[in-house]
Amino acid sequence: MxxxxxxxxxxxxxxxxxxxxxxxxxxxxxxxxxxxxxxxFQTLKKRLVADGFESGRIDSIFASPDVAFEKGGVSAYFMHNESKLNYKQFTRPWSIASAKKYMNAHHYALAAAQRKYGVDQEVITAIILVETKLGTYTGNKSVINTLSTLSAMAEASPRQIIWENLPDDERRMSREEFEKKADQKAGWAYRELKAFLAYTEKEKMDPTVIKGSYAGAMGISQFMPSNIGPYGQDGDADGRVDLFVHADAISSIAAYLKNYGWKPGISQKEAFKVVYHYNHSKYYVNTILEIADKLKG
Structure with a gap:
């Protein structure tokens, strides 16, 4: 060579x-x-077992290849800005027309919910329209990943990972503000995670496959797990509460609004206060009430 x-x-x-x-x-x-x-998630798993969840089930859930630390989605959660959402799209004529078709398709469930809970079916429909585009989009984030990641932020190491994953050019909060919000959200998410695991166990659902919003809200009604226990309803009388079923979601929304004071003939001012409990955004509430008025028109 x-x-x-x-x-x-x-x-x-x-x-x-x-x-x-x-x-x-x-x-x-x-x-x-x-x-x-x-x-x-080791410390989180130990906390869940200490709080009464069966260790074998917890180990099995967190051993699933579908369960992972959700850096991207949780970072987006800290960047979320309600005022930037385009709720006005839902008041356009084509959107109102779609909502009216939905009311016709689900007339029985909506009428039954209105009779039982006294909540206007137009308001229920308006919420489903804005929350999930009439049930056609219920979210693509793993609920257990979101809630487990937020819960794990009670510890310094997971918290640091999320902080470092926030885009520098879009970071709108100081480290002090981030730490304060992380403290609040870690405790809140852990309570939601426990409610989610309890709910999926009761209804014999696989928690690793359920998708929801960036914050862990789930189903056609976009309930947080802690709201399913007190307000989730079996609207189709099949013996289960499944918020991915329209009849159950419709009845659950009605039960929720009734609990916070909705009643037949409610004034606009009172209606605003009730819907505000569903989403703490004035922009959101005004949109819901505007849609409801258009549906009645």
């Missing part, structure tokens, strides 16, 4: 060797990261 051939051979060997080395290093780091993500 001449010197030039030998040189080319050495270069090819070096390139291949470097490529193999890169692959090995990448695999090593991937393994470390995977192990870290597996371990990141």
């Amino acid at each position: 001449c010197d030039d051939q030998l040189l080319h051979a050495n270069r090819r060997f070096s390139s291949r060797g470097l490529a193999i080395l890169v692959v090995l290093i990448a695999g090593l780091f991937a393994g470390v990261l995977a192990a870290d993500e597996t371990e990141i």
Whole structure:
């Protein structure tokens, strides 16, 4: 072999060797990261078992390949801005027409809910329209991943991961503000996680496959798990509360609004206060009431 051939051979060997080395290093780091993500829920799992959940079930759930630390979705949760949402799209003529078709398709369930709870079916429909586009979009985030990740932020290491994952050019809060919000949300999310696990156990659902909003709200009604126990209703009388079923979601919304003071003939001012409990946004509430008026018209 001449010197030039030998040189080319050495270069090819070096390139291949470097490529193999890169692959090995990448695999090593991937393994470390995977192990870290597996371990990141260890304290959370112990808390859940201490609070009465069966250890075997908790181990099985968190061993699922579908359960993971949700960096992206939870970071988006801290960046969420209600005022930027385009609620006005739901008051357009084509949207109102779709809502009227929905009312015809689900007339029986809506009429039954109005009779039982005294809540206007137009308001129920307006909420379903805004929350999930009449049940056609109920969210694509893993509820257990969202709530488990937020719950894990009670610890410093998971909290730091989320902080570092916030885009620098869009970060709108100081570290002090972030820490304060993280404290609040970690405690809140843990309560929601326990309610979610209790609900899915009661209804024999697989918690690892349920999708919802970036905040963990789920179903056609977009209930947080803690609201399902007191307000979830079996609207189709099949013996289960499944908020991905229209009749159940309709009855559950009606039960929720009645609990907060909705009654037949309610004034606009009182109606505003009741719907505000569903979503603490004046923009949201005004949109719901505007849609309801259009549906009655």
